[in-house]
Amino acid sequence: MSTSVPDTVSPTVPLGGPTLPQERRLVTSIPGPRSEELLARKAAAVAAGVGHTVPIQAVAAGGGVVVDADGNSLIDLGSGIAVTTLGNAHPKVVAAVQEQVAQFTHTCFMISPYESYVAVAEALNRITPGDFEKKTALFNSGAEAVENAVKIARKYTKKQAVVAFDHGYHGRTNLTMALTAKNMPYKHGFGPFASEVYRAPMSYPFRDGLSGADAAKKAISVIEKQVGVDNLAAVIIEPIQGEGGFIVPADGFLPALVEWCRANNVVFIADEVQTGFARTGAMFASELFGIEPDLITTAKGIAGGLPLAAVTGRAEIMDASHAGGLGGTYGGNPIACAAALAAIDAFENDGLIERARELGALLTERLSEIQAADPRLGDVRGRGAMIAAEFVDPTTGEPDAALTAAIAKACIAQGVIVLTCGTYGNVIRFLPPLSISDNLLREGLDVVAGALKAA
Structure with missing residues (x-):
């Protein structure tokens, strides 16, 4: 390990990014x-x-x-919590952002629409799992996407209850804190939380030893007995849990939940905020388990470090909301959209x-x-x-x-x-x-x- 700052900057970073020496180098203690x-x-x-x-x-x-x-x-080894997945300051993202910021920085899509928002929606409709007609709405953060996915599911089903899972994490807003399982540091002292949120047991093979089928049977039993299908609008789950410990469910667990949701008019929401965009060795982790979510929430790696999030899903579900029911001042900001289009290009075409x-x-x-x-x-x-x-x-x-x-x-x-x-x-x-x-x-x-x- 070098003990001095090199005079030159080399070698070139693989797969894009600024040219920085690719080395671990300590010239002071941490922090300096x-x-x-x-x-x-x-x-x-x-x-x-x-x-x-x-x-x-x-x-x-x-x-x-x-x-x-x-x-x-x-x-x-953290990528800003899975945000800079394709590398920091990726050249495609930098170029796209520079071009867009010189044109205009904001109009509010709900006031004066622009092409890049539509293009991001088209790209997400195309690359997310499921061979069916989809639509997308853009937001600012993963928590905001989750909030809106729940809103949409409730509007579509005309039911109110939502089930999340042990060890799950979905954000720091009031509703997403209710969905999140862990008390410290995310929930402690911040209640009361949103109502009609329930929790089911997660498949955790290292600790429960259950097969996917048995874990799903256990979860479904809890849902049916404690919530009731006639009250349940949506089930939301991370295909691989993030903050909860990167818990990978046993094979068969997620497909069984999806099948049960389909049979009971329950919207299945995959929270892919942390797992999305090539992170798991597939474009989306849902693909690894052979599932097609009704709705999918994305953020983090979507735009190479710029704040952007999305809800993408079945067109008939996404269209359930009345005009004006979805949106936000900064949702789908044109600079973030430009970055997302460049990032998606890199994910699809740069290996x-x-x-x-x-x-x-x-x-x-x-x-x-x-x-x-x-x-x-x-x-x-x-x-x-x-x-x-x-x-x-x-x-x-x-x-x-x-x-x-x-x-x-x-x-x-x-x-x-x-x-x-x-x-x-x-x-x-x-x-x-x-x-x-x-x-x-x-x-x-x-x-x-x-x-x-x-x-």
Whole structure:
């Protein structure tokens, strides 16, 4: 690892992005003095409830690194929580944004429509799962998309109840907090929450040992007995849960839920905010499980780092709302739409789905090697470039949140950005940008292995 800032910038970042040295480089401790200055300003000016994971002042990012104001270069295994999937400052996105911002920045699509909003809708209607007529509405964030998906489902079915799942995460707004399972830090003290929200058990193979069919039977029984199909507008689920711990349901679980929803006039909503856009080695994780959601919510990786979200689904469901019932001042902002069109072009044409599979194989292989040597790593799971390591007490199998926090803290101090998650706080999730090099990813995983050994 270099101990000084190089005079030149090379090599070129794979798959686009700014030309930055693709290396882990520590020239100060983390945080360095300039980062500490910004963090002091943050403490004085920003609400205390807005936390941060990595104590740096980011000034550049691309390929597989984030560079701070002190000259440190950190390996990025988080992608801004799965947002910069195709790489930070991807050249196609940069060019599209620059062209659009010079034309106009805003008119409000509900006032003066523009072509890029329609083009994004057309693209999402085409690439999301399901060979049926679809329509799309654009919003600003994943939580906003989820709120609107529930609104649409309720309007279409003329029913009110919504079922979410154990370990699920859907956002920080009032309704999405109600849908979210975990209390701290997302819900504690913020109630009362939206009504008519219920919870069913999730398929969690590492902990419940159930087949997909048995887990689905258990969930459906809870729904039928505690909610009732005549009251239920929608079931919402992440095909692979994100904040809950990258939980991959057992085979057959999701198809059984979809089949039950179809038979009972219940809208099946797939929340693909974190799993969408090549992240899992498919354009959407629903494809991996052979399901076609009635509605699908997307955000995060949709626009290469710009704020945009969408609800896409069956045309007859999407058209249930009256005119003016959907929208928002900034929804489908023209700059974000331009970025999304460029990002979708890259996802479809630059080999990024295949790259996600390659990174997934590398992650799984290396983490499985670590697991074989250390029983504290209880489970390795995920798909594509969305892989998790769950840490446990090797004797009892109970979650070990303290160990997980210690590993993450040590990795960040050594210049590797990792994120924790999980209902029990005992999961490290790996979300590298698809522009990261194999060597840089391997080095990052070596640091993780060393931190586990030291802990």
